[in-house]
Amino acid sequence: MNSVLNEISPNKKVKQRIGANEWLERLLVTMVLAFFLITLVFPLLALFVQALYNKDNIFVGAQNFIEYFQTATLVSSLKNTLFISTVTMFISVTLAFFYAYSITRTRIIGKGIFRYMALLPLFAPTMMHGIALMYLFGNQGFITKGFFGLFPGVDLHLYGPVGIIMAEIVYTFPQAFLILLITLKTTDNRLYEAAETLGTGKWKQFLTITLPSAKYGLISSMFVVFTLSFTDYGAPKVVGGQYNVLATDIYKQVVGQQNLSMGATVGFILMIPAVFAFIVDQMTQRKQSTYLSSKSVPYKIGKNRKRDLAAFLYCFSITGFILILMFAVMAAALVKVWPYNLHLTLDHFSFSSYTGDGLTAYKNSLIISFLTAFFGTILTFLFAYAIEKIRKLFVYRKISYLLSIIPLAVPGLVIGISYVFFFSRPEIIILNWSISNPFHSLYGTIWIIVLANILHFYSVAFVTATTALKKLDREFELVSESMGIPFYKTFFKITVPMCLPAILEMSMFYFVNSMVTISAVVFLYSADFKLAAISIVNLDDAGNWASAAAMSVLIVFTNIVVKLLYEFGLKGLKKRTERWQLTNEN
Amino acid sequence: MSTSFLNIKNISKKFGQFSALNEISFSIKKNEFVCLLGPSGCGKTTLLRIIAGLEEATSGQIELDGKDITALPPSKRDFGIVFQSYALFPNLTALQNIEYGLKNRNFSKKEYKERALEALELVDLVHVKDKYPAHLSGGQQQRVALARAIAFSPKFLLLDEPLSALDAKVREKLRREIRSIQERIGITTIMVTHDQEEALTMADKIVVMNNAEIMQVGSPQTIYYQPSNPFVADFIGSINLWKEQNHCTRMMAIRPEHVQINAKGGVEAFVEHVEFRGPVYRLQVRVNEQSSFLFNRVMKVDVTSQAIQQFNIRKGSKISISLPHGQLLAYEEQVVV
Numbered sequence: 001m002n003s004v005l006n007e008i009s010p011n012k013k014v015k016q017r018i019g020a021n022e023w024l025e026r027l028l029v030t031m032v033l034a035f036f037l038i039t040l041v042f043p044l045l046a047l048f049v050q051a052l053y054n055k056d057n058i059f060v061g062a063q064n065f066i067e068y069f070q071t072a073t074l075v076s077s078l079k080n081t082l083f084i085s086t087v088t089m090f091i092s093v094t095l096a097f098f099y100a101y102s103i104t105r106t107r108i109i110g111k112g113i114f115r116y117m118a119l120l121p122l123f124a125p126t127m128m129h130g131i132a133l134m135y136l137f138g139n140q141g142f143i144t145k146g147f148f149g150l151f152p153g154v155d156l157h158l159y160g161p162v163g164i165i166m167a168e169i170v171y172t173f174p175q176a177f178l179i180l181l182i183t184l185k186t187t188d189n190r191l192y193e194a195a196e197t198l199g200t201g202k203w204k205q206f207l208t209i210t211l212p213s214a215k216y217g218l219i220s221s222m223f224v225v226f227t228l229s230f231t232d233y234g235a236p237k238v239v240g241g242q243y244n245v246l247a248t249d250i251y252k253q254v255v256g257q258q259n260l261s262m263g264a265t266v267g268f269i270l271m272i273p274a275v276f277a278f279i280v281d282q283m284t285q286r287k288q289s290t291y292l293s294s295k296s297v298p299y300k301i302g303k304n305r306k307r308d309l310a311a312f313l314y315c316f317s318i319t320g321f322i323l324i325l326m327f328a329v330m331a332a333a334l335v336k337v338w339p340y341n342l343h344l345t346l347d348h349f350s351f352s353s354y355t356g357d358g359l360t361a362y363k364n365s366l367i368i369s370f371l372t373a374f375f376g377t378i379l380t381f382l383f384a385y386a387i388e389k390i391r392k393l394f395v396y397r398k399i400s401y402l403l404s405i406i407p408l409a410v411p412g413l414v415i416g417i418s419y420v421f422f423f424s425r426p427e428i429i430i431l432n433w434s435i436s437n438p439f440h441s442l443y444g445t446i447w448i449i450v451l452a453n454i455l456h457f458y459s460v461a462f463v464t465a466t467t468a469l470k471k472l473d474r475e476f477e478l479v480s481e482s483m484g485i486p487f488y489k490t491f492f493k494i495t496v497p498m499c500l501p502a503i504l505e506m507s508m509f510y511f512v513n514s515m516v517t518i519s520a521v522v523f524l525y526s527a528d529f530k531l532a533a534i535s536i537v538n539l540d541d542a543g544n545w546a547s548a549a550a551m552s553v554l555i556v557f558t559n560i561v562v563k564l565l566y567e568f569g570l571k572g573l574k575k576r577t578e579r580w581q582l583t584n585e586n
Numbered sequence: 587m588s589t590s591f592l593n594i595k596n597i598s599k600k601f602g603q604f605s606a607l608n609e610i611s612f613s614i615k616k617n618e619f620v621c622l623l624g625p626s627g628c629g630k631t632t633l634l635r636i637i638a639g640l641e642e643a644t645s646g647q648i649e650l651d652g653k654d655i656t657a658l659p660p661s662k663r664d665f666g667i668v669f670q671s672y673a674l675f676p677n678l679t680a681l682q683n684i685e686y687g688l689k690n691r692n693f694s695k696k697e698y699k700e701r702a703l704e705a706l707e708l709v710d711l712v713h714v715k716d717k718y719p720a721h722l723s724g725g726q727q728q729r730v731a732l733a734r735a736i737a738f739s740p741k742f743l744l745l746d747e748p749l750s751a752l753d754a755k756v757r758e759k760l761r762r763e764i765r766s767i768q769e770r771i772g773i774t775t776i777m778v779t780h781d782q783e784e785a786l787t788m789a790d791k792i793v794v795m796n797n798a799e800i801m802q803v804g805s806p807q808t809i810y811y812q813p814s815n816p817f818v819a820d821f822i823g824s825i826n827l828w829k830e831q832n833h834c835t836r837m838m839a840i841r842p843e844h845v846q847i848n849a850k851g852g853v854e855a856f857v858e859h860v861e862f863r864g865p866v867y868r869l870q871v872r873v874n875e876q877s878s879f880l881f882n883r884v885m886k887v888d889v890t891s892q893a894i895q896q897f898n899i900r901k902g903s904k905i906s907i908s909l910p911h912g913q914l915l916a917y918e919e920q921v922v923v
Binding site for chain 2: 013014015016017018019021022391473475476478479480481482483484485486489493494497498577579580581
């Protein structure tokens with residue numbers, strides 16, 4: 001046998017034999033690619049193709065886009081949306097910047113509470129911000145009527161751009177805050193010390209060190225806020241009045257007028273800022289890292305009472321406003337008939353009216369959120385593992401990585417309609433070949449909603465998983481391999497236990513977002529399986545605002561409970577993992 | 587051939603246009619401790635990874651004990667490996683880390699527990715068996731990693747810069763320890779290092795590499811006293827190198843400690859610099875004698891403190907040096923890489 005092997009010319013490349021281990025690795029990478037083909041690539045292709053055909057399924061090329069820009073009502077929606085998003089972007093990012101600045105660069109008390117309060121809106125569907133504003137600033141609103149006539153009222157003319165912008169600011173504030181918090185945290189105190197020794201004034205330091213080093217965070221948060229408000233469906237639905245935006249247009253085109261082609265066209269336009277934001281984000285991320293080196297020194301906050309007082313008042317008023325919104329919705333849900341009968345009642349929580357499917361919808365949302373969290377976390381972690389830790393199949397893993405972050409650029413509404421286009425077809429026609437669609441059977445089931453949610457929130461969870469995996473030594477896998485231990489054993493015995501905090505965070509993230517989301521699922525739910533977020537919209541449409549508020553309260557409370565469970569679980573985990581971690585990075 | 591245990595035959599590795607290894611061949615005897623030594627980027631780590639099977643060679647073969655293992659994946663090659671980062675599993679104790687590699691083999695529970703303890707005993711760490719890696723010192727972590735790599739009695743051991751993350755004192759102690767453990771269990775070992783002192787003190791055989799090629803293979807003494815080319819001469823230790831005047835293709839070399847200082851009769855030189863190095867002084871002298879082929883050349887000379895006193899050497903002194911014939915090295919210039 002030896003002599004036979006020796007006859008092989010030494011100049012030939014000898015491929016390593018493939019064992020069960022290697023087959024399993026290949027299978028895993030294939031799974032990743034297959035998942036994205038089905039949930040991302042094919043649906044988007046279907047959307048793209050749909051945009052090139054007209055209502056009667058005849059190929060028309062760019063005709064739909066031309067028609068779009070010639071339809072006055074549609075163009076005015078586009079203008080409206082651009083206006084809303086731009087104003088929201090400037091206000092929300094400015095507010096969030098100073099809020100994050102107050103928390104990272106001043107000595108105010110209650111930083112922890114302020115931080116949690118700023119994130120509270122994340123736990124609520126955007127419709128809820130609209131409902132809260134309605135009860136405060138609407139025609140019969142608390143403030144509009146001047147506290148039941150005690151004071152002269154203020155009418156903001158809520159329904160329309162004012163209401164939408166206010167709701168979008170509440171919705172996007174936490175997102176901008178999170179980005180800017182990290183940005184402002186990562187700085188190098190040596191820069192400030194150098195400035196100090198050069199006699200640079202505080203204001204000049206802010207302009208020449210703080211702002212430039214927060215540049216990429218600011219750019220990134222501006223794009224994120226712009227994109228979120230550009231594509232949001234919930235707020236315009238509730239407080240938009242007659243003011244049309246793209247997100248409500250797309251729904252009207254697809255569901256109202258059954259004009260799928262125009263729906264696809266609007267979907268494309270909806271994606272433009274998100275794609276743009278995605279590209280900018282990828283570019284700035286690379287540059288951001290250069291601001292911090294391993295030698296950087298954390299920021300030291302100097303004493304300044306005036307600054308601290310101003311910062312505290314600022315954070316207090318923002319937190320106060322968020323809390324007032326929450327209380328307004330709670331009041332709305334607990335009061336008999338606003339504003340005529342102010343007795344407290346729990347009637348609205350029984351959801352006795354037929355609209356919205358009441359508690360069933362809430363239960364359905366729990367099921368969907370649980371399934372999304374469960375399967376989403378498993379899939380995301382497995383995929384991130386395959387992409388990060390498998391040694392071979394370099395090109396496939398690179399493609400998989402790209403596919404894993406692309407969902408960031410696809411708004412929920414676009415996921416929703418592209419799923420309609422792809423999964424509702426019993427047959428797919430490729431170059432005049434018609435094959436039956438094997439995934440058609442998913443359409444109309446709860447699984448398509450779960451799938452849409454997983455894809456919708458995939459990228460953020462993926463980044464969480466990847467970050468956790470990157471912290472683990474690459475050589476764990478190599479050592480195991482040398483000892484003849486199959487990679488899946490190391491995966492379960494080492495990788496998963498080490499990454500449990502990240503896994504917990506991912507499941508919480510999937511759950512909370514699945515509870516509040518409406519954009520993707522509004523196209524996908526079936527009549528006998530409604531969701532809580534959808535029932536809010538239906539109740540609001542029917543004028544049953546108290547029940548809509550009650551449903552919102554239920555969602556927020558569920559999410560707060562889940563978040564508390566998460567914090568609790570994390571604490572337990574930390575205790576467990578403490579013994580094999582260094583006694584804190586001192 | 588019968589004595590060679592691990593045979594590296596014509597191994598080449600290309601990354602696109604870039605050639606990381608070029609027709610590398612050498613063989614290792616059973617129980618031998620071999621060091622792959624070279625500057626960073628010379629290909630030594632790539633070669634180690636190819637021997638481990640973590641990387642596939644573009645061409646060439648690897649034979650272990652007479653069998654071709656080129657096509658075997660790492661798990662089938664039967665080797666233990668220790669990385670610079672140790673790669674101990676943080677959520678397992680020292681003992682569990684060692685047991686982990688044994689569980690998958692055909693040992694009974696009792697047997698693998700015993701073996702793991704034995705391995706810990708070998709590295710003298712039984713007293714920390716229940717500690718997690720984060721609570722061990724760097725040197726202890728490295729020894730646990732070593733114990734884990736040899737516990738399942740692999741056919742050979744690979745060490746990838748195992749000591750470079752440690753501080754100088756610990757490093758020196760571990761050099762001796764690794765070597766004595768290696769001798770005790772008699773395991774064929776390949777260690778990658780860029781530290782010549784490490785290679786000289788530990789290895790039976792050193793493979794000096796540069797620019798994807800082998801420059802010389804030999805015992806530490808051979809490599810030091812008879813470097814076969816200017817690269818090795820210059821890379822290992824210090825050396826004075828110059829072109830011989832009459833033969834324009836020949837290079838001459840001599841180590842600083844081989845230059846002799848005489849009361850009289852040598853070549854006259856001017857001391858430009860005196861550097862104290864503990865056991866010896868390093869002088870930098872400029873040759874003064876116009877008739878010498880070394881005229882105006884700066885030479886490094888190592889002298890004992892005794893000699894310093896004897897000849898009363900200070901900065902600015904004039905001394906007389908000579909180059910003993912037996913210690914002079916000569917190279918044809920085309921060898922220079």
